Amino acid sequence: MTTAGVTRYTALRSVAGRMPLSGAIASSCSLPLSAALPCHDRGDCRTRRLPVLLLTLLFLLCASTAYASAPSLADLPLPELKARLTTRYGGQQPAQWGPALPGTLTRLPVSGTSGAPKTGPVTVALTFDACGGGYDGSIIALLRELGVPATLFLAGPWLAAHPAEAADLAADPLFEIANHGARHRPASVTGRVAYGIRGTRSVSEFVDEVESNARRLAALAGVRPRFYRAATLFCDEVAVRIAADLGQTVAGCSVAADAGATLPAPAVARNLLAARNGDILLLHMNKPKAGSGAGLRAALPELLRRGVRFVRLSDVVESAGAR
Template sequence: MRSKVIVIPLFLFFVLSTFDSTMVKAETDFDKMKAHIQKKYAGQKPKLWGEKIPGVITRLNTHEKVIALTFDACGGPKGSGYDAELIYYLRQHHIPATLFINARWIDANYGRFMELSKIPQFEIENHGYLHKPLSVSGKSAWGIKGTSSPAEVVDEVYMNKLKIAKLTGRTPKFFRPGTAFFDDVAVKIVYELGQKPLNYDILGDAGATFNRQQVKNALLSAKPGSIVIMHMNHPEGETFEGLKDAIPILQKRGYKFVKVEDYLK
């Protein structure tokens, strides 16, 4: 009995070969870049650690009465929720926002992520691969151990950058680490990886732990060019309630809401 021979059309063979070679090249380039970063920064010891150290963007470059609302989606066992009411309110009132999304949240909410990525009023940005504080020496913040080498910084930043770009067709421009903590060496690496480290000047909900009045008060303290950090992954919190109380007041004060990318290129 003759064995069957599977014939692959020439054009399909070409497509598969091209795909495989592209993937191999991407992996090779990533490995080379990580090795370069590790070698370049291995001897550098960080001197600064925090959320608002030099090099980290905390405000928009403008004196206009605009505010950038940013929402983190952290992922993980306790961080993969979705505040549907909050997102619905923003959509219904045509309020732009910048969403910092972690790879773990994408994996747990793939359909929602893809839907959000197609809504023009939302800007998708990079919140890291494993939601770690960004350190070259393993420093911790809020009980979460940070990355422990330049190579791990590359993994944390670049792997989610590639993930978002592959899924959406748009490469994120800005990076915010888990807990929002950086050291100064990690900040330099972020820039070298083609991302801009971005945090905030208004703590909007303290990891979704603020109550309704605290969220409202925080938002009402915003000034022209403020960047507000809040969370969209804790529907059990009161972020949405405080937000909807504050937004009409801010609008009466003459403020409008913008995406980060509208003012920071």
């Protein structure tokens, strides 16, 4: 070994002996490859100072250390986040549009989802959208009275109109707070329309729709929401991928129990009573004059009598991880 090689080797051993493993790894990662793989004086590089296995382990540790220190997208300032994701997705043209694209959660991952479970009770998730407008407090009162958990998707217009009610819901562990968008728009990167509502018109606008409301809800509830539901449920596939990058699992439903708060109470009750194992049930809590609340009151005690198990989405679903 050359004199220079001995000097580097001795220095590395000395540093590693005085610092934690992570520090030693960082130091060794900064050395040039020639320091880690020195050759004999005569130029024969077949004999290396470090075994190949050790070098491989060192490389993997360096890579994992660098990855762990990389900031999450969700930690970036919103303008920088929008710029970065526009660079990543701005050239992609979506080819799909609908309420149940790949990557969208429409059923719970429980056994026996085609009907009755193989073992245990029927498991379903009650989810409620608060798009804007009013507040049907009778729904929340009923859920609290019966101890039934639910996932609540809150949109920016509703949050602005009902700050006290939003804070009350976020403080109640019976409920999971989820994201329904800053302006309640369909999830598009090209401005597509669903049910007369124009979707977000670009990657940047969609990122703002999801992330600005996610940050508002995180400040309200003390934790980032894990699930996002687009207005009207409609998404394109680019938006679904962007939401996943932001740590948001796009949530649809298997049963639109109140059909956008347009059904009378008896029809809502029938839809709820027909629930099967694994169903994600969608109702609305922002229209107190609709049949949603009365239909829920008619059906919920009977479902509980049958032994149906109600869960929040996060109780049974792994969400997307922010990258």
